[in-house]
Amino acid sequence: MRHAYKKMFSPTRVRAYLVLLALVLVAACDSDKExxxxxxxxxxxxxxxxxxxxxxxxxxxxxxxxxxxxxxxxxxxxxxxxxxxxxxxxxxxxxxxxxxxxxxxxxxxxxxxxxxxxxxxxxxxxxxxxxxxxxxxxxxxxxxxxxxxxxxxEYQNGLDVPRDGTFLVTDPEVHFTHAVPSHAEKTLDFYFTQGEVDLVTLEPSVTLAYTESSEVTSVLPGGDNRIYVTPSGDPTTILYDSGEFILTTNLRILFVASQYFGPGGNGLKIHGIDQQALSFIYEDLPIAWRVANFIGDVSEVDVFIGDTTNGPIVSQVGSGEFSEFVVQEETTLPFLVAQTNFPDDLLFKRDLFIEPGSTVTLYVAGFESNEANDNERAIVAFSALEETRPVTGANQLRLVHGAPSGEPMDIYLLVPGQTVSDSDPVFPDVTLGSVPSVSFAPGDYDLVAISTGNLSEVFGPSRIRLKSKVNYTLLFSDAPGGGLPVDMSLLEAPTN
Incomplete structure (x- = not known):
């Protein structure tokens, strides 16, 4: 018996189905979202x-x-x-x-x-x-x-849209990992506590070798949480103390022990990772600071903390010079700057907060005598965080405009053969107190500074060589004793 089959997929019908399928696929792709x-x-x-x-x-x-x-x-x-x-x-x-x-x-x-x-x-x-x-x-x-x-x-917290329609308030959760290369051969004890405690009386919350991590644990919310890290089995040797910090509900944090590059310390610190890396503002780490004198008409300055009765912390910082770094435990410092041998005649006063573990340079610039404003002093100060971590393939060049007599400038870093006319400034419109920075590739460069306002040449071209594994500070200052022409210095700081 012969059956008559209907020809359902003619070439025309196949093409129609393919077009329809393509439209469906396009619609599906359009459902993506950023x-x-x-x-x-x-x-x-x-x-x-x-x-x-x-x-x-x-x-x-x-x-x-x-x-x-x-x-x-x-x-x-x-x-x-x-x-x-x-x-x-x-x-x-x-x-x-x-x-x-x-x-x-x-x-x-x-x-x-x-x-x-x-x-x-x-x-x-x-x-x-x-x-x-x-x-x-x-x-x-x-x-x-x-x-x-x-x-x-996955952490299901009360801030997420719940799948069962019920919003929950959940306790914070924490876990830990050891990612400190300088302690790779050591096992570390982690203590999660409420407030300051005697670790000898406690068992560690977790003990981890390098690249190990702990299970997730629920903890109570509150504001007196604290993390200590010690060598395994030695609770009397505290390698790190986070200070007290707050944990709220509906939160999971991974506490990462990582390398520390700042002053003092024991080569490690903790970062709290939620949606981003967080720091602890009360952690037990010192700070380091120094002062740079760019006051155009003051040859030497002394620096005091708090008041002048106990003498300067650093003294006789010459014009265009830096003091040595000072390491201190306090993080909020009332800086006083006076001309050397005249402690009661303050040039500058400011309270400066420095984040624990940071290294900072405080620049003071301007003029002790400002004739344009009835001899009122025109002293400005600005601080810059120093990079103390070595960075492979991304050395840092920082510019410091500390020339009170200098106008706003455009700074060019030209590959030999380039000209200002066919290049963009690396540091555009740099004014007194500016401390911008940029990463650079090692090599030879021609340094040129052009006045932003009238396009006249302020400095250069001057050939400089930037080497790998070195961070540089490019300083513009007044001529010795103040005034023009602007002087330039290039300072090196090896990164390892």
């Missing part, structure tokens, strides 16, 4: 198939790094790029899937140098599963980078 620079696919299910992914950068000599991720599947998932400096972190929801991930940084020529790869080709893609959290911690050095994954159940 969120904070990272691309997330809009879910069509009532319950999103998502987990949470985080990245923490504690590579000790890290420049700005890029972390590119993309699902191994070509049909579903997320892709994006996160950029992080040292001690920075990011955390975001992501479609549950396997991901290829590449960590890189730019060399001085701008080309990407791959540090770590987690890919199908290498047999180690990163899997993010539904309702789980994965945090990639980066540590080690650029020469020998290390990455490891911390796994935890």
């Amino acid at each position: 969120d904070g620079g990272l691309k997330f696919r809009a879910d069509t299910d009532a319950t999103p198939h998502r987990g949470v992914f985080g990245i923490v950068n504690t590579i000790v000599d890290s420049p700005l790094i890029s972390v590119a991720y993309r699902t191994t599947s070509t049909f579903v998932g997320d892709k994006g790029i996160a950029q992080l400096s040292y001690a920075e972190a990011t955390r975001f929801p992501i479609v549950s899937s396997e991901y290829n991930l590449v960590v890189s940084y730019p060399d001085p020529g701008g080309d990407a140098v791959v540090l770590l790869e987690y890919t199908e080709d290498n047999g180690n893609p990163i899997e993010v599963t539904i309702d789980d959290e994965r945090i990639l911690v980066l540590t080690g050095t650029i020469e020998e980078p290390i990455g490891y994954i911390i796994e935890a159940v």
Whole structure:
């Protein structure tokens, strides 16, 4: 028996179906949405198939790094790029899937140098599963980078849109990881306490070797929390004390022990990672400060703290010179600056807060006598945070405009053969008190300073050589004794 079959898929009908399918696919692609620079696919299910992914950068000599991720599947998932400096972190929801991930940084020529790869080709893609959290911690050095994954159940807090329709208030949760390369051979004890305590009477909250992490633990909210770190089994030797800090409800924090580069200390500190890297304002770390004298008509200054009765902390800082660094435990300092041998005739007074663990230079500039304003003093002060961490491939050039007689300037750093007319200033419109900085590639440069207002040449061209593994400070000051022409000095500070 012969059956008559209807020809359902003629060439014309097939083309129509293909066009319809293409329109559906385009509509699906258009459902993607942007969120904070990272691309997330809009879910069509009532319950999103998502987990949470985080990245923490504690590579000790890290420049700005890029972390590119993309699902191994070509049909579903997320892709994006996160950029992080040292001690920075990011955390975001992501479609549950396997991901290829590449960590890189730019060399001085701008080309990407791959540090770590987690890919199908290498047999180690990163899997993010539904309702789980994965945090990639980066540590080690650029020469020998290390990455490891911390796994935890996704934190469901009362600030999220609840899946069962009930909003909850949840206690804060904490966990810890040891990512301190200088203590890589040591096991560390972590104590999470309420207030100042005698550690000898307590068991450590967790003991961790390098690149190990703890389980997530619920703690009570409040304002007297404190973290201590000691060598394993030695509670009398405190390597780090966070000082008291507040934890609120609906919060999970990863406490990362990482390398410390500031004054004093024991080579480590804690960063609290929630949505970003956080610091502790009461942590037990000293500060370091120095003073630079750019007062045009004062040959030497003395610096006092609090009052002048006990004598200067630093004395006889000459014009255009820096004092030695002073390390102190106090973080809020009332600075007094006076001309040497005239302590009762103050030139400048200011209370300055310096964040624990920081190194700062306080610049004082201007004139002791300002004839244009009936001899009223025109002293200004500005501070600059000093970079004490070595950074591979990203050395720092800082400019300090400390010339009271100088006009606003455009500063050019020209590759030999370039001219001002075919280049943009590295530091545009620099005024008295400005302390901008920029990363540079090692090499020879021609330094030129041009008056912003009338385009006349203020300084240069002067050939300078910038070397790798050195940070530089470019100082513009008045001529000795004050006034023009503007003088320039280039100071070097090796980074290791």
